[in-house]
Amino acid sequence: MGLTCQQLTCRRGRSTLFAGVNFKLQAGEAIWVQGRNGSGKTTLLRMLCGLARPDRGAVHWRDQPILATRAQFHSELLHIGHADGLKPDLLAWENLALGALPGARCTRAEAEQALAEIGLAAAAQRPVRLLSQGQRKRVALARLLLAPQRPLWILDEPIASLDQAAAAQVGAILQAHCARGGMLVLTTHQQPDFPGVRHLQLGAPC
Numbered sequence: 001m002g003l004t005c006q007q008l009t010c011r012r013g014r015s016t017l018f019a020g021v022n023f024k025l026q027a028g029e030a031i032w033v034q035g036r037n038g039s040g041k042t043t044l045l046r047m048l049c050g051l052a053r054p055d056r057g058a059v060h061w062r063d064q065p066i067l068a069t070r071a072q073f074h075s076e077l078l079h080i081g082h083a084d085g086l087k088p089d090l091l092a093w094e095n096l097a098l099g100a101l102p103g104a105r106c107t108r109a110e111a112e113q114a115l116a117e118i119g120l121a122a123a124a125q126r127p128v129r130l131l132s133q134g135q136r137k138r139v140a141l142a143r144l145l146l147a148p149q150r151p152l153w154i155l156d157e158p159i160a161s162l163d164q165a166a167a168a169q170v171g172a173i174l175q176a177h178c179a180r181g182g183m184l185v186l187t188t189h190q191q192p193d194f195p196g197v198r199h200l201q202l203g204a205p206c
């Protein structure tokens with residue numbers, strides 16, 4: 001068994017952001033979380049990663065509560081949040097090599113190779129603060145190429161800010177991940193362009 005989510009509920013003050021979210025995600029499967037601005041997509045993804053606690057319900061990874069097996073769970077998880085999480089004064093390759101992925105640092109050559117594959121060969125030697133929004137997003141997404149062995153990818157708006165070609169490339173990377181038995185939870189405002197992705201709709205706010 002992979003990731004299981006039972007009756008997840010999130011309250012904000014007196015209102016309920018979402019309630020009773022249930023799903024099971026197994027090897028090779030993907031779930032697309034959709035909803036209006038403010039409907040709770042990021043909050044749900046943070047709960048799935050163990051970064052926020054549900055008001056009710058639980059998340060299990062391989063049949064164990066994620067909060068009880070945090071270190072093991074995080075070693076199998078790649079989470080890329082809405083914000084890119086990059087250090088602006090470090091060079092693009094340094095951001096990858098110097099600990100963008102806790103516990104999974106890579107060499108300079110590996111970082112440069114990943115950046116080249118994602119179309120950023122020239123930008124690899126520049127500080128991230130000098131890169132465009134889309135280029136920064138690509139640096140963050142180069143982590144996908146450095147973590148193929150992590151079975152669970154949880155990605156918040158991975159294709160926001162990307163041009164069409166880059167979005168298609170990321171789509172292909174995500175499909176390849178699922179094809180080799182990986183699991184994926186993602187949010188996007190556009191329907192992901194690959195077969196078999198399941199749809200989870202969150203309701204309400206804008």
Ligand SMILES: Nc1ncnc2c1ncn2[C@@H]1O[C@H](COP(=O)(O)OP(=O)(O)OP(=O)(O)O)[C@@H](O)[C@H]1O
Pocket residue numbers: 012017035036037038039040041042043044205
């Ligand atoms: N720590 C917090 N405390 C209180 N309210 C919060 C907190 N974090 C988020 N919220 C609120 O919860 C709601 C859902 O936020 P969230 O970021 O999960 O939405 P989203 O669906 O990802 O939105 P978007 O599509 O705009 O990125 C918002 O109204 C937000 O203001």
